[in-house]
Structures are given as C-alpha cells and as structure tokens.
Amino acid sequence: MPDTTDDVATNSTDQQTVLRELDADDGAERKLIFVSYRVNPDQSVAAALKRLIESALEPPPEVFVSGEGGLRPSEIGYKPQLQKAVQRAVAFIGVITHASKEREWIYYEAGAAWGRGQMYAPLLIDTSPGDLSSSIADYQAIRAGNRDEMGRLLADLAAASGAKVKPHLNNRLQAFQRAIGAYKKSQSGAEQVEDEESDLFSRAIALSYAGQRDEAHELFGTLEEQATTVEEKASICLTKLLAGKYQGAELLESFESVPPEYKDTAAYHHCAGIVETSPLRSMRHLERCVEMWDTAPKRAHDALVMLARREHASGMVIKSRNTLLRGLRESDRRLRAASAEAWCELYEDLSPLQRLMMLFVGIRSFPSGKLYSTAIELAMQEGWTTLAVHYGRALDELLDDGVSANTLGRAYAHASLYSMAFVAYTKAAKSGVSVGTCNIAHLFGFTTVPAAGLKYLDEHLGAFDAADPDYPYQTRAGLERAVHEERQKADRLARNGRQLAVLLGNFAEQAVPSETTFVPQQGTRFVYEGTKYTVSSTGVSEFLATTDVQQDAMLFVSAASVPFWTSARGGATLVLRSTANGRVLSGVRFDAAADDTQPEPVEIELIAPDL
Incomplete structure (x- = not known):
C-alpha cells in the first residue's frame, strides 16, 4: 500500500x-x-x-x-x-x-x-x-x-x-x-496492473470529501483490515482521521485513540508532528520519525526538514543547522533541495553570495519555481545580470505561465534588454497577469522599445500611405536589426550565466557535504597568488587578512552556517570552500556583475603550523 x-x-x-x-x-x-x-x-x-x-x-x-x-x-x-x-x-x-x-x-x-x-x-x-x-x-x-x-x-x-x-x-x-x-x-512498455487497494483508498477519501462519512469510515475500516503491515494500517487509520470532521484539539485527541501498536510507526510520528501544537512534543514526534529513516524514507525526509524549521523557531539554531546538514548530505535530490531552501529562509547571517551558493545546491538537486524565483530576485538585487537572465529563462521554461513570463521580463529589463522584456511582459499580460501591462507601460515611459514598433507594423493591414514608399520598409529593417542585436545579447548573457551557474554549482555541491570546516584564527597565515597574508583580526562573521608589510588587505565574510568564505577585490569576487584539503583551500574567482565573466579556479595554501 x-x-x-x-x-x-x-x-x-x-x-x-x-x-x-x-x-x-x-x-x-x-x-x-x-x-x-x-x-x-x-x-x-x-x-x-x-x-x-x-x-x-x-x-x-x-x-x-x-x-x-x-x-x-x-x-x-x-x-x-x-x-x-x-x-x-x-x-x-x-x-x-x-x-x-x-x-x-x-x-x-x-x-x-x-x-x-x-x-x-x-x-x-x-x-x-x-x-x-x-x-x-x-x-x-x-x-x-x-x-x-x-x-x-x-x-x-x-x-x-x-x-x-x-x-x-x-x-x-x-x-x-x-x-x-x-x-x-x-505507458506503452509498462505493465498495466490495476491496484484495487489504491482504487478503494481513493474512493474512501472522495467519500469523506463529499461528506459521506459513514460510508467512508466503513471503507477505511475494510482497507485497514486488509493491510498487511502495521505501518500500512497506521497510514490508513491516520488518513481517515485527517480526512474526517475533526480539527484542532479534537484532531489531537483522536490521535490518542489509535491502537497502541500504531503509535510507534513513522506514519504516526510524522502526522502527530504536523498537527501537534506544542513545539516540544512536535519535535519529539518528528525526531522519532527521522529515526525510522530506513523503513519509511519519504516520511523521514519530510520530517527532517520540518524538524529543522521547528528547532530554529524554538531558538535551537545550531541544532537546526546540523539537522539540515544531514539533509544536504543525503543522496535524495528532493531532500537536498528542500534542505537548501529551508537553509536560505532560516539563516539571516548569510552574505548574498553565500545565499546564492546554497540556492545553487537546491536548484541543481531538484529545481523548483520558488528556488529559481529566489535566485532571480537575489541576482537582480546584487547586479548579477548574467545569472538573472539565465535563471529567468530557466524559470519560464519550467513553468511556462504568466507569472514566470513577467519575472523573465523583469530580468531582461534589469539587463537593459527592453525589447526582450516587452515580449515577455506581453506574454504575461495575455496570460492574465495584469502587472505585465503595467510593466509594459513603465517601459514606454522611459525608453524606446523596438519590439513594440515591430508589433504595430505587424498589426497594420494594407499598404502604407507614406510619401517615400521605402520608408516603411526601412523603418521595419531598422527595428528588426535592433531586436536581433538585443536577442543576440540576451543569448550571450544567458550562456555566460549558465557557465557561471554550472561552475559555482559544482563548487557548492562539493563544499556542502563536507564534515569539517577550517575556521581561521587570529595569526593564521596563508599564501594567495604568491603573496603571504596573516589574519590580523576576526569578528562574528568576518576576518581581515593583511600582507606582512600591511600594503594589501583582504576582508573575508564567513558564517558559521555555511562552509564558504567570500571576499571582493577590485570588482572580482572570491569564494572559497572552507574545507582544508591537506594544506590547500580551493575556490573560484569571478565577476558576477560582468556580462562576459570567465570564472577561474583559485587556491589558498595554508602555512604550517596553522592547519
């Protein structure tokens, strides 16, 4: 079942x-x-x-x-x-x-x-x-x-x-x-076997939704009797309760009435963790469900992310982080994505780049509209144009609806691709997203939009009464040229954004599962691009490294909640995995705000005895 x-x-x-x-x-x-x-x-x-x-x-x-x-x-x-x-x-x-x-x-x-x-x-x-x-x-x-x-x-x-x-x-x-x-x-190669139990289960739920509770109750009872394992029986019993008439305190009381053997199943602890209003009791149920990882993995996965959220809400920040780390290190792609999404929502100490790295983990594990949208908003906020365009296109390809088209339009407008934005906003407006119309009006208020000119020419019927018969065709040729050039630029930005996303995504996926991280202390020494640096001061979320003659300095942003250091130098961004591989910290250097950024790998070598 x-x-x-x-x-x-x-x-x-x-x-x-x-x-x-x-x-x-x-x-x-x-x-x-x-x-x-x-x-x-x-x-x-x-x-x-x-x-x-x-x-x-x-x-x-x-x-x-x-x-x-x-x-x-x-x-x-x-x-x-x-x-x-x-x-x-x-x-x-x-x-x-x-x-x-x-x-x-x-x-x-x-x-x-x-x-x-x-x-x-x-x-x-x-x-x-x-x-x-x-x-x-x-x-x-x-x-x-x-x-x-x-x-x-x-x-x-x-x-x-x-x-x-x-x-x-x-x-x-x-x-x-x-x-x-x-x-x-x-379906052609699949064995078409009717699952009668699933048929009856669907019917029982439908009857309950329709208010025919007596018949639904009887059918649920039949299914419960026919189930072969205690876990299956408990799942059916709890579904009956959740689909029934009880809510709030009455629903909690109904959970207490289930047979004793059901109370030690993953189904019971998962559902009880959801409906329980006491944070402490809820977390106890969810912890017990997570312990049943091998016998009920799907429930355990859901319970783990839910548990991390409850722990964080109760002030158990470090415990919540360790819970999510377990999810990020698992092989289940949906679990990794859900854990990364929760991480970005819960931890406010992340720098924008560190937040982006966690979003990379979620998107590469199991992309969703929410993860894409969050990455796009962050990219536009930070001026990462190529990433905004790349993920804007990815979102619209995934959802293909008015909301995704409007978001893509905003990413294009952020990149000054106004004709591309006009086309995307038009799709959004036609799909019933009225803000798309407002965004089109906003474009017309401050810039020229060649694609809009082409639209008006396409809608014209018959000949043009221009004094110069070549004028309409010259106008159209100029507009088409402008739109073509803009489309080429959009394609280039999207390609560069994808290249950056792939490289940083690989880097993030390698860093996150790490069991240990290297935390710099005052006096820690390292070599970067042939120059020796010494950590001269440390703070809650950053540390300063200076050269021996103090002619150069690098300010790193770190956070206990993620295994990354980040630093900005002369327009370029450096992101380092804070996991020592021998005596070397690996990283990536890039300029996310540049249209043609070319990421390159970098290394920092730690100088003994600080490792």
Whole structure:
C-alpha cells in the first residue's frame, strides 16, 4: 500500500493563512475549470491540459489541477480547498485513461457537475467512448488525439467561462499533442496492473470529501483490515482521521485513540508532528520519525526538514543547522533541495553570495519555481545580470505561465534588454497577469522599445500611405536589426550565466557535504597568488587578512552556517570552500556583475603550523 497520508495534510502553511486565501478566492473574477484525474500516472496530462486551456482562452480562466498548485499544503487538510473549488467551478473535465477509467472518483466528479447543472466533459486518452460506463457515456466524450474534438472542447469551455478562443491555436494544440504522445510512450512498455487497494483508498477519501462519512469510515475500516503491515494500517487509520470532521484539539485527541501498536510507526510520528501544537512534543514526534529513516524514507525526509524549521523557531539554531546538514548530505535530490531552501529562509547571517551558493545546491538537486524565483530576485538585487537572465529563462521554461513570463521580463529589463522584456511582459499580460501591462507601460515611459514598433507594423493591414514608399520598409529593417542585436545579447548573457551557474554549482555541491570546516584564527597565515597574508583580526562573521608589510588587505565574510568564505577585490569576487584539503583551500574567482565573466579556479595554501 503506498504511503498516502501526505496527500491529506502537511504543515507548510498554517490553517488561518489557507482559509484566508481560500476566502479571498471566492471574490476572484476568473472563472474556474475543475480538472479531475489520477495523479499517478496522469499528472503530466493534467498539467499539459491546464497549460492548453489557460493559453487558448481570453481572458484565461483559472484551471484547477490539484498537483499543479490547486491544492495548498495545510494542517487542516485538502477537503475545504476541494469543496471551494467544486463550488466555484463553471465546468468539469475528467481525464480518463486506461489507468483511471474504472476508478470511482470519475462518477463523483460527473455527479457533482450534473447536480450543479454545469458542463462535464470526459477527455479520453488511450480509451474509447465504448469503455465508459452508462452513467458517463451520455456525456459527449472528447478524444484527446482528435484536433477537431479538442477545438470543440475549447469552444465549449469558452462559452461556459465567458471567454473567447484565441485565433491561431495550431502551436498550442501541437504542444498538447506532444505531451499526450510522451505520456503514451511512457505507458506503452509498462505493465498495466490495476491496484484495487489504491482504487478503494481513493474512493474512501472522495467519500469523506463529499461528506459521506459513514460510508467512508466503513471503507477505511475494510482497507485497514486488509493491510498487511502495521505501518500500512497506521497510514490508513491516520488518513481517515485527517480526512474526517475533526480539527484542532479534537484532531489531537483522536490521535490518542489509535491502537497502541500504531503509535510507534513513522506514519504516526510524522502526522502527530504536523498537527501537534506544542513545539516540544512536535519535535519529539518528528525526531522519532527521522529515526525510522530506513523503513519509511519519504516520511523521514519530510520530517527532517520540518524538524529543522521547528528547532530554529524554538531558538535551537545550531541544532537546526546540523539537522539540515544531514539533509544536504543525503543522496535524495528532493531532500537536498528542500534542505537548501529551508537553509536560505532560516539563516539571516548569510552574505548574498553565500545565499546564492546554497540556492545553487537546491536548484541543481531538484529545481523548483520558488528556488529559481529566489535566485532571480537575489541576482537582480546584487547586479548579477548574467545569472538573472539565465535563471529567468530557466524559470519560464519550467513553468511556462504568466507569472514566470513577467519575472523573465523583469530580468531582461534589469539587463537593459527592453525589447526582450516587452515580449515577455506581453506574454504575461495575455496570460492574465495584469502587472505585465503595467510593466509594459513603465517601459514606454522611459525608453524606446523596438519590439513594440515591430508589433504595430505587424498589426497594420494594407499598404502604407507614406510619401517615400521605402520608408516603411526601412523603418521595419531598422527595428528588426535592433531586436536581433538585443536577442543576440540576451543569448550571450544567458550562456555566460549558465557557465557561471554550472561552475559555482559544482563548487557548492562539493563544499556542502563536507564534515569539517577550517575556521581561521587570529595569526593564521596563508599564501594567495604568491603573496603571504596573516589574519590580523576576526569578528562574528568576518576576518581581515593583511600582507606582512600591511600594503594589501583582504576582508573575508564567513558564517558559521555555511562552509564558504567570500571576499571582493577590485570588482572580482572570491569564494572559497572552507574545507582544508591537506594544506590547500580551493575556490573560484569571478565577476558576477560582468556580462562576459570567465570564472577561474583559485587556491589558498595554508602555512604550517596553522592547519
């Protein structure tokens, strides 16, 4: 039985915040389209469908896909969020594949649409209308591989949401078809075995969400009896409690009522650590879950990062740092990324460059929109243009939505690439991100934008009535030349940014797992580029090294929370791994603010007996 309690509750956002955000959604103007699907293995299909709908309709509706930001982590579980989404929905789409066609939730979604008089469309992938049960067969099914039927689906969704279908859908439909093709390819060689326990588990959760608690309780009980291990039984039992009617103190009391043997499982300690309001008791549960690393690694990984956050909030800063170090040294990529993200959020003593190094670790381990966005904001703040452009492009490629396009536009504008910024802001505005329009207006307020001139020429119909017939063509040629030159510069900045990110990322990944670090003391001596330096003074987060004749000095910034030293000399930045390899500290020197920076490795040799 898969570990599924995490589908019901996590602690990333507190109860009050989630409810406030949900209440705020009620007043939103965007119409909501609800997509139901089986998360595994159909997540990629639902994500591609979301991108298609949001990019094809104007104004773009809000497309609810649970695994694509639809459900927000919360201690209160996902039920209130699902209920609000269903209430707001003006149309429902059921993604029906070979893996999901017999699952019970299909009928609940169709029933919810029918009961509210809303549109419901079964979207078929690797299935046919003949495969549908009689209760769904009455609906007009859409075959995902049929372009005409997909066009009809978009038209129906536009009518339901008060939108219009954009012209020139060919590229968008092709992108969707490629996603469908990739999905089919991934499934073609797999053994298609129906997991009846997962079917029943999904149905039990759906019943609980629908308020049919008696039937859900009975089904959960059946699953608990059929489970073969205590860990599985505990996971099902706790899911039943988290998906039930209890909250707050009542939920904590219900945890105390579980069978004694369940209270020594990873599932129990993980969930209890989430819902427990006492910091000390919460940390005890999470520590116990982390101890079960070998038997329940996923829960232990989540518990470890959660534990570090609780420790830091309780003033146990050093203990929290050591907890996160364990996560950074593990092989699991998601755990390393989550640990690096938590590190950047928790430790305020990091210099900007040290913070960037930790972000490199997270991005290289498991890139996410949040890590990219944080790196972009930091790069723009510090004037690291190449990194801002590189990560701006990476973010937009990863998410491909209006928010990422607007962020890319800001990175381009920071690099004075105003035509590139205009194109990105235009994409953001068309995707429903209204600040993109404000950013376009801001561009027009202080600079010329050749790409905007080209846009106006492209929108013109018919001949130009210019006195000089060559004038329109000369104007266009000049604008195209300017845009082309700007695009070439953007490509060069992105390449240089990627080179810098790769080199520093490699350096950061090698430094972070280190078990020991070298801490300089007053009197420590070293050689850098043939010159001998002596540490003449040290502080909480920095130390000063001077030459023997005190004609030159290097000020290093250090922090107990990261294994890096950083120093700036004549526009160049030096970052050193504070781990002694024999008598040598390795590092990298570069100028992050330069458009064509060429990072180069450097070394500092420690002079005995200071090593």
